[in-house]
Amino acid sequence: MANTVLVATRNAGKLAELRRMLAGGPVEIVGLADVPAFPDAPETGATFAENALAKARDAAAATGLPAVADDSGLTVEALNGMPGVLSARWSGRHGDDRANLELLLAQLADVPDERRGAAFVCAAALAVPGGLETVVHGVWPGRIVRAPRGSGGFGYDPIFVPDGDERTSAELSPEEKDAASHRGRAFRALLPHLRDLA
Template sequence: MTTFVLATRNEKKKRELLQILLPVLGEDTEIRTAAEAGLADVPETGVTFAENALIKARAAAVATGLTAIADDSGIAVDVLGGAPGIFSARWAGRHGDDRANLELLLAQLGDIAEEHRGAQFRCAAAAVTPDGREFVAEGAMPGHLAAAPAGEGGFGYDPIFVPAGSTKSAAQMTPEEKNARSHRRIAFDGLAAILAEQTGL
């Protein structure tokens, strides 16, 4: 059995990542969460999604002696030059306040016409082994931002993000619908493929 540690304390993200990772990595894979491994929060001081994912994975690998998996993700809005980007989780000033972040972003786009509300969810997934090998894969899910929230599922900006080709927000989709096309799915599928090629992982 191969054991990994998943460096996140966000419960909703953890559930989503487990739904994505376990089928890809195989049934003989054990994934320990940050809480189970007793990991402390690590300051995300990087300036890209990939840098922040690697910071978290490095710290978790050192602390546990296991191969660590982490991600950093957020929403990039075209008319805001890619913001909130790496600041998505603390856009309104307090980390993890989904409602405040969403309301602030909607207010900032209040006068922007629908055809100019393009955005994409982006994700960088990283793995770091105890011997220092590092792997990164990235993914994106394009779409646009609705004028008002819709749906009770998901988390973060999901209620206002409508993936390209869909009429439903990410929060109106089932977990299976969302995970089949999400930025995290693309990034973690890529990361899992890299890990599967590495001897001993």
């Protein structure tokens, strides 16, 4: 599996995004379903970067492949940067997108439109067994709307409107989202490091 990089995520939406972004790149991308199973370490880091690097290190150590992992989430100004690293489990159940989104909207119900600023943040990490480790970041600023719109994307996409647009992230085409998103920005910053592996 020379020139193969493992993308360490079980989130099908995220894996599809990353495969689109890295298609035709210098390395072959495989997902966790393509390698023997190994136990997931809990996300205990206080920052996106700590969580991303821990996931990439674990995957590289378990498989012997260079591994890429990301940790990303939504930061909301009126909530002092939360849900942040807790984005996927904001409602108490990991990965329950609808419950997370509904709880966030309820928490912001009385917040006026001008104070609903937010940003999607992504830390992407690359860990090479016995070698290089690097972490890069991408930020996608915007605001939170009052009701979900759109059927694309996942997570908080239906309530996030990027700066300079009137559509939610869930109303953007996959190509538009990849070009602008926090994950797109982070993974484009990681591409030079992936090219060095080829």
